[in-house]
Amino acid sequence: MTKPVWRPAAEAGAWKGVEVLHYKAEGSAAFKGVTRRVLFDDPELACQVRYFEVQAGGYSTLERHEHLHAVMVLRGRGRCLVGDGLYELRPHDLVSVPAMAWHQFQATPEEPLGFLCLVNTERDRPILPTSDDLACLRRDERIAAFIKF
């Protein structure tokens, strides 16, 4: 079967012919209300483009890894932790997650947060924080108030 050249946008955060996937296996890590869609994935492309949507009040897993994330917000509102920084997120904002930086994306309580996330196709697996890592992160009051785990 030939891959389709054109996949039109359907309702917000959905595309014709693009399946909604689980973000992660339930119970494998802490997260709330996140879906995943793979928008581009081709053996001749060295990267994958995924679209994640975090429901209002939801959050992605607090984690880190060697591979980079190149993120663009597509819809909604939220905040993210990257390293020791907290950032407000609005449509089309760009976020670069460096190697081994702790990161978590959260939607606002009122609105979902949808974002593109580009990664190398060959990449390492995420690492979850140990209790020591969490203790370190929580030394910063702003981060302690932000993170969900």
Add this chain to the structure above:
Amino acid sequence: MTKPVWRPAAEAGAWKGVEVLHYKAEGSAAFKGVTRRVLFDDPELACQVRYFEVQAGGYSTLERHEHLHAVMVLRGRGRCLVGDGLYELRPHDLVSVPAMAWHQFQATPEEPLGFLCLVNTERDRPILPTSDDLACLRRDERIAAFIKF
């Protein structure tokens, strides 16, 4: 200098700290009213993400190459040729340009067309159509009416 983690969107199709570049050197190929911005480019990422904006009535170069394009429309309206297909473009539509497929992106006469274009960082250079290629493309009336060269 540390690269910024967060680059907020400014006005539509613009980002804080992201420079507007020429699309191509003037005279190197046929195009009209196109600008280029490099949104993500990192030695540890195997791909680059660029944002192209085509002014109302403008068009990108009709060309082809071995490397793939993974495209998402961000704003405006337009049409594109990919291979022997013509497609209407609206925000968030996805377009996959296969290897060696002739392609051209055009804005409508009334609105600009802004789109993300993902490519492998290591890639071949575009090839322009010869007069024979143009003659072949023009055998299809719809394509003959569409292409600008």
